[in-house]
Amino acid sequence: MDNIFHRIPLPLMFSSAPQHAPSQSVEDEDGLRWRLCAGAAVFNSKNEILIGERIGKPGSWQTPQGGVDGGSKMESVTTAAIRELYEEVGLENGKHVVVETTDEPIKCRYKTGGTGSWLEKEGFAGQELNFVIFRCADAELEKHPSLVCKLFGLNGEKPEFSAVRWEKLDWVVDNVWEKKSRPYQVLKEACVPIMKRWEESNLDLSGRWSRDSTRGLHYPLGDFVETYEGASTLFGDGGVVKRCCMYLAEEDADDRIAHPVNNGMSLADIKDPKVGVLLLNLGGPETGEDVEGFLYNLFADPDIIRLPPLLAPLQSLVALLISKRRAPKSREAYDSIGGGSPILQYTRAQADLMVKSLKERYGIEAKTYIGMRYWYPFTEEALDKIREDGINALVILPLYPQFSISTSGSSLRVLQEEFAKKSDLYGPQKMFHTVIPSWYDRPGYVKSVANLIKEELDSFTPQEIEEGTSEKQPIPKHVLFSAHGVPASYIEAGDPYKAQIEDCVDRIRALLPSEDEGVKVHLSFQSRVGPVEWLRPYTDDVLPSLGEQGVKNLVVVPISFVSEHIETLEEIDIEYRELALESGITNWRRSPALNTDATFIDDMADMVADALNEPSQSITEACVANNVGNLELDFASNEMEISSAGVGGVGSADDLTGRARRRKGNSFFYY
Numbered sequence: 154m155d156n157i158f159h160r161i162p163l164p165l166m167f168s169s170a171p172q173h174a175p176s177q178s179v180e181d182e183d184g185l186r187w188r189l190c191a192g193a194a195v196f197n198s199k200n201e202i203l204i205g206e207r208i209g210k211p212g213s214w215q216t217p218q219g220g221v222d223g224g225s226k227m228e229s230v231t232t233a234a235i236r237e238l239y240e241e242v243g244l245e246n247g248k249h250v251v252v253e254t255t256d257e258p259i260k261c262r263y264k265t266g267g268t269g270s271w272l273e274k275e276g277f278a279g280q281e282l283n284f285v286i287f288r289c290a291d292a293e294l295e296k297h298p299s300l301v302c303k304l305f306g307l308n309g310e311k312p313e314f315s316a317v318r319w320e321k322l323d324w325v326v327d328n329v330w331e332k333k334s335r336p337y338q339v340l341k342e343a344c345v346p347i348m349k350r351w352e353e354s355n356l357d358l359s360g361r362w363s364r365d366s367t368r369g370l371h372y373p374l375g376d377f378v379e380t381y382e383g384a385s386t387l388f389g390d391g392g393v394v395k396r397c398c399m400y401l402a403e404e405d406a407d408d409r410i411a412h413p414v415n416n417g418m419s420l421a422d423i424k425d426p427k428v429g430v431l432l433l434n435l436g437g438p439e440t441g442e443d444v445e446g447f448l449y450n451l452f453a454d455p456d457i458i459r460l461p462p463l464l465a466p467l468q469s470l471v472a473l474l475i476s477k478r479r480a481p482k483s484r485e486a487y488d489s490i491g492g493g494s495p496i497l498q499y500t501r502a503q504a505d506l507m508v509k510s511l512k513e514r515y516g517i518e519a520k521t522y523i524g525m526r527y528w529y530p531f532t533e534e535a536l537d538k539i540r541e542d543g544i545n546a547l548v549i550l551p552l553y554p555q556f557s558i559s560t561s562g563s564s565l566r567v568l569q570e571e572f573a574k575k576s577d578l579y580g581p582q583k584m585f586h587t588v589i590p591s592w593y594d595r596p597g598y599v600k601s602v603a604n605l606i607k608e609e610l611d612s613f614t615p616q617e618i619e620e621g622t623s624e625k626q627p628i629p630k631h632v633l634f635s636a637h638g639v640p641a642s643y644i645e646a647g648d649p650y651k652a653q654i655e656d657c658v659d660r661i662r663a664l665l666p667s668e669d670e671g672v673k674v675h676l677s678f679q680s681r682v683g684p685v686e687w688l689r690p691y692t693d694d695v696l697p698s699l700g701e702q703g704v705k706n707l708v709v710v711p712i713s714f715v716s717e718h719i720e721t722l723e724e725i726d727i728e729y730r731e732l733a734l735e736s737g738i739t740n741w742r743r744s745p746a747l748n749t750d751a752t753f754i755d756d757m758a759d760m761v762a763d764a765l766n767e768p769s770q771s772i773t774e775a776c777v778a779n780n781v782g783n784l785e786l787d788f789a790s791n792e793m794e795i796s797s798a799g800v801g802g803v804g805s806a807d808d809l810t811g812r813a814r815r816r817k818g819n820s821f822f823y824y
Contacts, residue, residue: 189280190233194286208314242313249290253287261336426585427520430507441492499716500523503715507761511758555591587767587771590778593653623703628672631673632707633676648780707733715747725743
């Protein structure tokens with residue numbers, strides 16, 4: 154049985170379902186057909202139920218519910234309840250709530266009176282509502298259930314409830330709209346023994362769940378420990394997922410199952426911790442001789458070049474051809490910045506200074522390890538060293554402030570598969586681990602970027618400020634945040650990158666002078682490659698536009714990079730600067746990458762210290778929470794989608810561990 158929790162995110166599972174799939178039905182002993190419906194009854198730790206009022210229907214209080222889809226997408230009742238919960242309110246199973254029972258759902262048949270006309274036309278006598286029980290597993294939502302209204306349902310749908318709150322089941326029975334009172338009465342009666350068990354066991358299920366059956370639970374789960382591990386198939390045909398599950402040790406335990414949020418551990422759970430920090434980054438060729446091998450590794454990854462399915466077996470050959478064709482031009486680019494990428498040098502310096510800050514400011518002794526995605530030192534080599542050093546508390550820190558399924562997600566997927574293959578080496582008894590998936594919103598990071606920008610803004614001379622002020626352009630100084638782009642299809646698949654970039658820019662903007670104070674902020678995206686649509690506006694379109702607007706004084710900020718490398722030193726400093734000058738932007742400044750900025754280094758140390766003292770987030774949980782595995786591209790045109798260095802999608806069926814990798818000396822190593 155698998156020993157790692159695998160979950161297909163709900164948007165992926167249901168995105169291909171028809172918008173109005175026919176509902177399943179059941180027939181009673183009299184031959185009457187009843188529409189099969191699923192309801193999601195969510196309880197908090199005080200046995201109060203989630204109840205909401207539908208938008209535009211005052212007094213229409215109920216729980217999320219709807220038909221169980223039939224047709225080509227036959228759902229189970231539990232699957233439908235999970236879907237309705239997500240579509241109507243925005244709660245995700247395994248993240249905000251957990252399924253609390255695998256018993257037969259609590260059912261009630263009722264005629265639908267005033268709203269039954271369409272049901273009658275379909276030949277239904279009424280509806281059979283089946284409640285599936287969930288428990289809240291998100292402490293913040295338990296305190297503020299109306300937060301769910303800020304989330305979005307499938308396919309960008311807005312929640313159907315204008316207000317959501319926790320209410321006791323008695324209140325629900327007495328106050329929901331009349332035609333739904335009977336189902337809730339049935340729910341109340343059926344839940345009495347369940348709630349009694351919960352109350353008697355003093356089981357606080359609002360905390361964190363564990364998925365590991367090899368150790369006891371040390372979270373708010375009373376005196377119970379897990380005693381049995383089994384597999385559950387909650388999803389019907391077309392979406393069966395085997396899960397490694399945790400059963401609670403009490404009577405009827407075999408009928409009750411908990412799906413994990415994360416493993417809930419923190420540094421306090423580790424005896425004699427040996428702390429390690431794994432820094433993840435793209436990597437880059439250090440010399441001209443490395444360029445072709447680096448490019449091969451890049452393009453041999455289906456996350457970078459996505460071939461049509463029929464051509465997928467040719468991936469290695471395509472990578473070999475492209476890397477040989479592009480190598481001469483790429484070498485020229487690297488020659489223009491000194492012959493190789495400085496990204497490893499900066500990453501090592503950041504690691505050393507962070508360790509020093511951890512020791513001086515927190516008294517934490519830690520070792521650092523560097524795992525590059527496409528060149529030395531590779532992630533697998535870092536893991537070997539981590540095991541050799543006996544690290545048992547590992548913080549995984551991608552050096553990408555904003556999460557993308559193409560950067561952080563790609564690196565985490567490699568780790569995910571390594572951990573799955575070698576669970577005897579990386580299981581919780583051997584190594585606690587936690588991931589910091591994104592950190593663009595940390596005050597220390599935001600402040601460090603803002604400080605570097607201010608230094609560049611202050612460098613404009615009075616003469617340059619006068620030159621940049623005109624009737625056509627009354628604002629003398631401009632800041633252009635240039636972020637690495639990704640194909641628009643990634644964002645449509647749920648990649649949080651664009652939203653995080655925009656939020657990050659807004660946070661930094663708040664620390665800069667305003668337009669009234671003479672500074673205007675812009676955002677663009679660079680490095681697009683290939684025929685597909687990428688995030689707009691493009692940097693090479695924005696620069697000429699700013700020139701046409703009379704902008705003379707410009708500070709360009711590489712917002713998605715923390716170290717200098719080819720895309721800052723060559724693409725921005727050489728190519729974009731030349732374009733800016735040609736466009737009439739005469740006074741060019743470029744804010745440096747964070748590199749070894751003291752404020753940034755201390756914030757890195759703060760991140761690690763915080764991660765060690767908070768409930769952990771596993772690699773799988775970080776991937777699920779950020780929709781890694783959600784990317785599906787349309788190959789109808791049989792055109793390849795080619796991404797730029799370090800930006801590629803993560804496909805849900807990719808086998809990262811079965812690819813050839815180019816090593817020094819033109820040899821190949823399979824990992």
